[in-house]
Amino acid sequence: MPWLRMMAASAVSTVLIGTSAVTTAAAPDPRGVRDSVHTAGRIKASGDVLQYSWPGVYFEGRIRGTGVGVVLDDPAADYDVQVDGSTVATLVTPGKTTHWVRGLRDGEHTVRLVKRNDTPWNTSSFGGFVAAPGGAVLTRPAAHSRQIEFIGDSLTAGYGNLSPSRDCDGEQLKRTTNADVSYGALTARGLRADYQLNAYSGQGMVRNYNGGSPEVNYRTFYDRALLNVPGDVWQNPGTWRPQLVVVHLGTNDFSTPVNPGEPWTDESLAAAYRSAYSGFLAKLRQRYGASTTLLAVGTGPFAGHVDHVVRERAGAGDRRVRYWPLDTSGLDYTGCHWHYSARDHRLLADRLTAFVADLPIRW
Structure with a gap:
């Protein structure tokens, strides 16, 4: 079956669908990214970010408030952002950014970030979920048995x-x-x-x-x-x-x-x-x-x-x-x-x- 070796993508930041994206800095949750999200993927902690390479790696979190920011540093991979079970944005090679999903109902929400494609030549970095002003990052979702x-x-x-x-x-x-x-x-x-x-x-x-x-x-x-x-x-x-x-x-x-x-x-x-x-x-x-x-x-x-x-x-x-x-x-x-x-x-x-x-x- 034919296979085409993928070459590294250029470092562009594009949002295909969803809400606004900004590149202003946002501090990860003070408890640490690893403790604030659930993931089963192969990750490696490096300072205040989690690094990974395999396709399909996902991160799940919980926030309270009207918005959530997704902290990423990835010039190669694409991502889906899902809130309360629905995909609200697809991020194309986002680079170093905090992508914001705003206008949520004020209350508790689940958020999920998933890496769509395989980019083995690149190391991806995730800096956690952050809540919009007035909100909070909550305890991470429980793992499945x-x-x-x-x-x-x-x-x-x-x-x-x-x-x-x-x-x-x-x-x-x-x-x-x-x-x-x-x-x-x-x-x-x-x-x-x-x-x-x-x-x-x-x-x-x-x-x-x-x-x-x-x-x-x-x-x-x-x-x-x-x-x-x-x-x-x-x-x-x-x-x-x-x-x-x-x-x-x-x-x-x-x-x-x-x-x-x-x-x-x-x-x-x-x-x-x-x-x-x-x-x-x-x-x-x-x-x-x-x-x-x-x-x-x-x-x-x-x-x-x-x-x-x-x-x-x-x-x-x-x-x-x-x-x-x-x-x-x-x-x-x-x-x-x-x-x-x-x-x-x-x-x-x-x-x-x-x-x-x-x-x-x-x-």
Whole structure:
């Protein structure tokens, strides 16, 4: 499936829809950003901001008053701002700014900020929510008891899922990618679960799309919070203990023929993929323990390899590893470059939710 490596966006600040945005400084909540918002994403505290890189990272807060400011420093990513469950603004590469949502009913409100696209070359920074004069930042929303981690590539990131056409230039791709309506986000919210979307476009388990960047693969980046910082390691605060981990990797490994000069034959690529996949599942098992269900997704040319790995691990005694043969019937692939459309993501979320319902997950 075609994949276009996204180049860094220019540092412009644009509001597509919503209320006013200003760049005047606003001080974050004195209790500290980390204590005033809820997030399940991979973040790293740096002074008075939270830094992050993965798509779909979200922050949830509560305020009292008639307005809320969103403190950001991000020249590359796009965001949705949601108040009381409704999207009130879409911010395009906002840069360093405080975006204000004004004119709210005077009272208590929930606010949610979500990173729409994958910008692995950039480190994003969030400085918290601030209340309009006369208001206050309230205690953060409670975390959900259910947690799901999604691991994948562009198909999991929501690559170009809002595009009206398959043919996309780089700018259209950036504006029409929305991880918040990906199958993972939809599934998790439907199950009332917190979630991580640890997805990286173009990366494979052992081979990236069309053999690109052979010195790295998805596993190079999995442990990081900040994707563009070599050697970075995300420090789990102890609160991330997913009951379900969904792995959807293999499209980039096998969607294009092996090129001359690549160190693979079809047979050696398949063997390396199975070996790496088994090792990756073992890593997840060691990290999250015996009670976490690992769900390996298989489809197309790599379905048999994933099924083989799952059977092998189950035969060796791993009682909570499962195989999900992804049903692609009815998908239109009208997102950018033949990726899942928003409609496809909705169908897949419904199918995944039904499949998960029959698993012995210890929620």
